[in-house]
Amino acid sequence: MDKWINIALPKGRLGKKVNDLLRKSGYGYEEPSDDNRKLVLVNEDKKIRFFQVKPSDVTIYVERGAADVGIAGEDIILEHEPDVYELMDLGIGKCRMAEAAPKGWHENSERTLRVATKFPNIARTYFDGENRDIDIIELHGSIELAPIVGLSDVIVDIVETGTTLRENDLEVVETIVQISARLIANKASFQFKTEEIVALRDALAAELWGKGESK
Numbered sequence: 001m002d003k004w005i006n007i008a009l010p011k012g013r014l015g016k017k018v019n020d021l022l023r024k025s026g027y028g029y030e031e032p033s034d035d036n037r038k039l040v041l042v043n044e045d046k047k048i049r050f051f052q053v054k055p056s057d058v059t060i061y062v063e064r065g066a067a068d069v070g071i072a073g074e075d076i077i078l079e080h081e082p083d084v085y086e087l088m089d090l091g092i093g094k095c096r097m098a099e100a101a102p103k104g105w106h107e108n109s110e111r112t113l114r115v116a117t118k119f120p121n122i123a124r125t126y127f128d129g130e131n132r133d134i135d136i137i138e139l140h141g142s143i144e145l146a147p148i149v150g151l152s153d154v155i156v157d158i159v160e161t162g163t164t165l166r167e168n169d170l171e172v173v174e175t176i177v178q179i180s181a182r183l184i185a186n187k188a189s190f191q192f193k194t195e196e197i198v199a200l201r202d203a204l205a206a207e208l209w210g211k212g213e214s215k
């Protein structure tokens with residue numbers, strides 16, 4: 001194995017779990033201190049460069065080949081539908097995509113439903129399946145605020161612990177899809193760096209399930 005591989009990793013909540021998994025699998029790197037802004041980290045032994053990116057950007061780096069592989073939440077994959085290989089469900093970063101609304105909210109099916117979300121594609125597909133006319137209000141964070149202040153009727157967003165919903169008097173109306181983190185690969189990279197990428201996949205699988213096979 002003599003080729004370097006570039007891995008796009010999500011920063012933030014999922015990033016911490018991913019870094020822990022990589023370290024235990026023998027693919028760790030020296031993590032910078034919190035005030036360090038270094039975006040490229042290296043494991044010289046394994047010949048790996050790690051890019052620290054926004055979770056929603058992982059699929060862009062991998063699809064365009066700037067990164068050979070990446071770890072992305074299924075939410076980001078469903079939203080952007082990148083042309084990449086999905087190599088493995090890592091079973092970490094588990095959460096669900098849900099429709100939520102203020103407690104006790106009743107739908108008026110004669111009105112267009114106003115939906116605030118960071119995931120317009122997922123929301124549109126879901127409500128199309130329900131034959132429901134919607135008006136998407138695309139936001140970039142603090143989605144739970146929208147129905148509280150009258151910007152939207154409902155939200156479509158990630159629910160992990162449920163704390164954000166609870167603390168804002170919202171509740172799940174419907175679970176849309178279960179989410180977990182996936183190992184993805186650029187299609188051309190997978191042809192040219194098969195050995196290196198399969199070695200990484202098997203090391204992660206061995207750490208997760210105690211054997212050298214993917215699930």
Ligand code: PRP
Nearest residue numbers: 141142143157158159160161162163164
């Ligand atoms: C995500 C998501 C919810 C929250 C759910 O937001 O959009 O707001 O986490 O997690 P919980 O069920 O454990 O409370 P994130 O922390 O990414 O911040 P954001 O509001 O900036 O999107």
